[in-house]
Amino acid sequence: MLYRVEGIVIRSMDYGEGNKIVTLLTNTNGKVGVLIRGAKKVKSKHGSLSQPFTYGEFVYFRTSGLGTLNHGEIIESHHLLREQLDKTAYAAYIVELTDRALQDDEVGNYHFEQLKACLSAFEEGKDLQIVAHLYEMRMLDSAGYAPELDQCVHCGNVVGPFRLSPYAGGVLCSRCTGKDPFAMLLSEGAYKLLRLFRRMDMRRLGQIQVRPETKEELKVCMRKLMDTHMSLQLKSRNFLDQLDKLSPPE
Incomplete structure (x- = not known):
C-alpha cells in the first residue's frame, strides 16, 4: 500500500x-521505519530526506514492517539544528526521547505537532533549556506521569509553600x-514555571526570560521527574551534561 505522510526524521x-x-x-x-535507497550516495535525490530533524512529505510503499521511499519533498530542513553544536545536542536529545518514550501505537497528530513546534522553537533561537523542559513535560503528560502542581497530592491543601x-x-x-524527606523546596519562580509547563502547548510558547539560578532549579526538578517516571538511559542526555560542563557560566 502507498502512503503519503508528513514526517520528521527522529532516527537515521x-x-x-x-x-x-x-x-x-x-x-x-505514528512512528514508521522507511528505507531510503541510495541515500548515502553523493548524487542521491533523496539523501537530504534522511538527515536527522528533517521535516518533509514522504511517499512510501509498505505492506508490513519496513516501508520503502518512493518520493519525498523537504518542508523544513532544520539545517541550523545540525550546524550549531548546542542546538544539535538539544535536538538530538528531544528526538531520542521521542523515539524511546513513545510506542508506535501511542503516537497521534498531537505528538507530531508538539515535536514540530519544539524543533522550530530551537531553530528560532528560543531558550534551548526551557524549550526542552516544556517538551519533557509534554512527554510526562503523554505517559500519564505529569505532576500534580495545583494542590498537595497527600491532603489536597492549595496553600504553599x-x-x-x-x-x-x-x-x-x-x-x-x-511523607517524602527528599522532596525539593520550590522557589516561587520555579513553581510558577512548572505550573506553566504543565498546561502549555508547545505551539503557544513565546520568548521566556528565566534567571540562571531558576533554570538550574528547573533542571534538577525535571531531571528528577524524568528519572523517576520514565527511567530512560539516553546517550544524548549524557552528551548534554558534558556540554553543560564545558559551557561558561552565565
Missing part, C-alpha cells in the same frame, strides 16, 4: 553500502513534607 541509520533507514514521526501513521515530590507524583504542602 546506515543500511548496506548506500542506503539508510529512517524512523519518522508522522502526522497520521510547596515541595516537589517526584515519587509522590506532585507537590507536598508544609504539613505533609514528612
Whole structure:
C-alpha cells in the first residue's frame, strides 16, 4: 500500500553500502521505519530526506514492517539544528526521547505537532533549556506521569509553600513534607514555571526570560521527574551534561 505522510526524521541509520533507514514521526501513521535507497550516495535525490530533524512529505510503499521511499519533498530542513553544536545536542536529545518514550501505537497528530513546534522553537533561537523542559513535560503528560502542581497530592491543601515530590507524583504542602524527606523546596519562580509547563502547548510558547539560578532549579526538578517516571538511559542526555560542563557560566 502507498502512503503519503508528513514526517520528521527522529532516527537515521546506515543500511548496506548506500542506503539508510529512517524512523519518522508522522502526522497520521505514528512512528514508521522507511528505507531510503541510495541515500548515502553523493548524487542521491533523496539523501537530504534522511538527515536527522528533517521535516518533509514522504511517499512510501509498505505492506508490513519496513516501508520503502518512493518520493519525498523537504518542508523544513532544520539545517541550523545540525550546524550549531548546542542546538544539535538539544535536538538530538528531544528526538531520542521521542523515539524511546513513545510506542508506535501511542503516537497521534498531537505528538507530531508538539515535536514540530519544539524543533522550530530551537531553530528560532528560543531558550534551548526551557524549550526542552516544556517538551519533557509534554512527554510526562503523554505517559500519564505529569505532576500534580495545583494542590498537595497527600491532603489536597492549595496553600504553599510547596515541595516537589517526584515519587509522590506532585507537590507536598508544609504539613505533609514528612511523607517524602527528599522532596525539593520550590522557589516561587520555579513553581510558577512548572505550573506553566504543565498546561502549555508547545505551539503557544513565546520568548521566556528565566534567571540562571531558576533554570538550574528547573533542571534538577525535571531531571528528577524524568528519572523517576520514565527511567530512560539516553546517550544524548549524557552528551548534554558534558556540554553543560564545558559551557561558561552565565
